[in-house]
Structures are given as C-alpha cells and as structure tokens.
Amino acid sequence: MKAANFEHHEPTSVSKAVSLLESLDEPTILSGGQSLVPMLRFRLARPDTVVDINGIDELDYLHEEDGYLRIGALARHADVADSEVIEARYGSFADTAPLVADPQIRNRGTIVGSIAQADPKGDWGSVLIAHDGEVVARGPDGERTVPVDELFLLPYDTSLDEDELITEARVPVPVEREGSAYHKLKRKTGDYAMAGVAARLIFDDDGRIEDAGIGMTAVDITNARASDAEERLEGERPDPELFAEAGELAAEQSNPESDEHGDASYKERMVEVLAQRALGDAAERAGVIERRAAP
Template sequence: MKAAAFEHHEPTTVDKAVSLLESLDSPTILAGGQSLVPMLRFRLARPDTVVDINGIDSLDYLHEEDGYLKLGALARHADVEDSDLIDEKYGSFADTAPLVADPQIRNRGTIVGSIAQADPKGDWGSVLLAHDGEVVAQGPDGERVIPADELFLLPYDTSLGENELVTEARVPVPEAGEGSAYHKLKRKTGDYAMAGVAARLVLDDDGRITDAGIGMTAVDITNARAREAEAHLEGERPSADLFEAAGELAAEESNPESDEHGDASYKERMIDVLTQRALGDAAERAGVVKRRVTP
C-alpha cells in the first residue's frame, strides 16, 4: 500500500517552518520519519500537509553550550551512539542509543522527534526526566522552554502548542560526582521496551547522594518519574540495600497494564530490578565501587 496524497513543504529555516505550521490546516511535521512513514504507508495517518524539516541545517547539532548538552531537532540516534562526548560523560545517553530499534532506524530517527511523539514506550522521555531536562519550542509568539516534567500529558499528547516546533532537547552538563545509566527489557532487537529505567545520581565529597533522578518507560500512560524513590535516595550513601529499597518504591509508583507481554505484577517486578541495576551503574560512573545487584 502507498501513502495517500499529501502536500509536501520543505522549509530551510525555523521561522519558515513555524510560519507554515501557523498558516496551514493541521500540518504534520516530518523529521526522522521512522514512526510517521510506516503510518503513511499503511494509511494509518492521512495528513493533508507534511512539513519536512530535514532541510533546516541549523537544527542538526549535538554539543555542550551554556551549561547544557544540547541536541537539535535533527540529531539522530546514531549521532548519540557514535559521539565521543556522550561516551565520556553521559552514561544514560550512551546506554540508550544502541537500544533504540535497529541501525537503520537509528541512522534516520531523531531524539527530539521521539520525545515529541510522547510514546510512553519511548526511551528518550525517561532519560530526559531523569536528567531534569527541557525542550525548547519555537512558535508564532516566539521561543519558550518546557521542563520535561511539564511536557508529557497523555500517550502521544504533550503540552506543545498547536503551531509550535520543538527545536531542541537539552539536559544540564553533569556535575562532579555525577553518573547515569539506562536499563531496558525488551523481547528482541527492534522492539519497544516492556519496561525501562533511566537513573541519575550526584554524590558529594562525602559520598552522599545530593540529587537523584529516575525515569520509567512503558509502565504508565506517559514516561514517568519515581519521585518517592528519588527522595528516598537523597542524603544517603549508595549501597545495595538502599538501591533495593528504591527499586521497591519505583515499582510501587509504576502503573503498568497487563498485556500479551506480561501481567502488571511482572512489569512492576521488572521496574524493581531495572531500577536497582541502573542505580548501580550510575553509582559506579559517579565514582562509587559497583555492587552488582542480581535479584
């Protein structure tokens, strides 16, 4: 089956793209297209107009600037996977990129596109939450910054305005004594997560946790934070017992549904296990000797 006919626009600047979004009737944005193109092919999506932003060269970047790691709207999963900067300083990003689908999809799919799609089974939303990240959106009224905690509303629904384009996702540059990790359970290569956990820890000179972030994948109606687990960690020294308690709290905060891949209780148990493992890796990367937890 082929896609239904649609009008195709290729802006070369962000201002032109925003102008198109404002003037056209219900346009659809195309970046990586790894979700949209299959839907077009099978006519699950039938937009009248597509705004293709791949010609906006200014959105193709991945770098540190002004205290943030910034990923432009055209930064691909493969760019993260291949980045020495990411490999050196951003453990959760380095863990996540190779777990996204397969190499063909990673070569075209974009991090920002995945975040903006707001699929609760998407990995990057959890990473953004764990890092207290933000997205930058450009609309007819100018630019605004949306914290990750305020972005995800419902499956495939965000707080973005109707005519806004996400131009960037960003997270703070790691502090001294900071480490992060991502663990994901899936049936086979290319699958979405059955469950996933992103974890970030910041340790002070005394080895105590001063800040913690835990983002969960595929166990609620959106990517979600385990706030009680985060609070339980702060002020404590990393240990297997501490991480076990945090894993239990994260599982209690998750809200999975039973489906063909497993019942809710199984997924809660997986969140418990994955949280412990992600916290163990994050602590090791923050400079703590690793104590591998194998429940």
C-alpha cells in the same frame, strides 16, 4: 507503503517552518519519520500537509554549550551512539542510543522526534526525566523552554501548541560526582521496551546522594518520574539495600498494563530490577562505589 495523499513542504529554516506551521491547516511535522511513516503506511495518520524539517541544517547539532548538552531536532539516534562527548560523560545517553530500535531506525530517527512523539514506550523521555531536562520550542510568539515534567500529557500528546516546533532537547552538563545509566528490557532488537528505567545520581563531597532522577519507560501512560524513589534516595549513602528499596518504590509508582509479552505484575517486578541495576551503574559511574563483580 500506500499512504493517502498529502502535501509535502520542505522549509530550509526554523522561521520558515514555524510560519508554515502557523499558516497550514493541521500540519504534521516530519523529522526522522520512524513513527510517522509507519502510521502513514497504515493510514492511521492522514495529514493533509506534512512539514518536513530534514532540510533545516541549523537543527543538526549535538554539543555542549552554556552548561547544557544540546540536542538539535535533527540529531539522530546514531549520532548519540557515535558521539565521543556522550561516551565520556553521559552514561544514560550512551546506554540508550544503541538500545533504540534497530540500526536502520537509529540512522534516521531523531531524539527530539522521539520525545515529541510522546510515546510512553519511547526511551528518551525517561532519560530526559532522569536528567531534569527540558525542550526548547519555537512558535509564532517566539521561543520558550518547557521542562520535561510539563511536557508529556497523555500517550502521543504533549503540552505544545500545534504551531510550535521543538528545536532542541537539553540536559544540564554533568557535575563532578555525577553518574547516569539506562536499563531496558525488550523482547528483541527493534522492539519497544517492555520496561525501562533511567537513573541519574549526584553525590555530595561526603558521598551522600544529593540529587536523584529516575525516569520510567512503558509502564505508565507517559514516560513517568519515580518521585517516591528519588525522595527516598536523597541524603542517603548508596548501598544495595537502599537501591532495592528505591526499586520497590519505583515499581509501586509504576502503572504497567498487561499485554501479549508480559503481565502487569511481571513488568512491575522488572521496574524494580531495572531501577536497582540503573542506580548501581549510575553510582559506579559517579565514582562513589566500586565496580561490581561480574555475574
């Protein structure tokens, strides 16, 4: 790697980081570095200053507190993959973590960093959408929360200000009769998704879908919500035909582009398939449908 010169800052607290972000000219935040470092290597990113947050211990956490699963800015993908809390109750997170890139990247890369990067091919944005999550940002004017639907603007572009630092991503702690899942189609380990779908379902006492969340990966300019499909599901009882219909609606709402690895129509069809599979797993994990037979 032959990056251009830059100034490297290592704050040890969030407040120091925020004041650096305020005072420096066009700073770039370095957390896990799994997107930034390759961009530095290609000199696609040429920051004058880099604020490295890896020394801020207060950001290194992953736990449930006050009704939220809280993911600190330094929680790594591998932390999610290894977490017992996640394994027990957060199906979509448990599905996603081992599918992010490769083991080396998962050891360094962070969930929050991936969300802040706002790459439409990132997996976590979809999971956050499915769970109606939000991020906590700290800036010179204090702390604010940004719902995921207001976060992603364009590829690599969020609604945050340059001097704001995301300290946490969070989703509500699951209720009873809730299940979630993530399905991803990729060409190989380490590759980005060709398409991915995260689904979360909450059922009422009567076994009807009370709330549905569906987020889509790599099939639009940002991680995208399949709102038509969500609407179609709510109030209904789960069955394969309903999920197939929801899958079709999700596919209709997606806008994939053709590339070397697949054309747009194939990717749309994959959204349909992956949505059905994710919804089936979510319903099963919520305990409202029987475990499906093995293929």
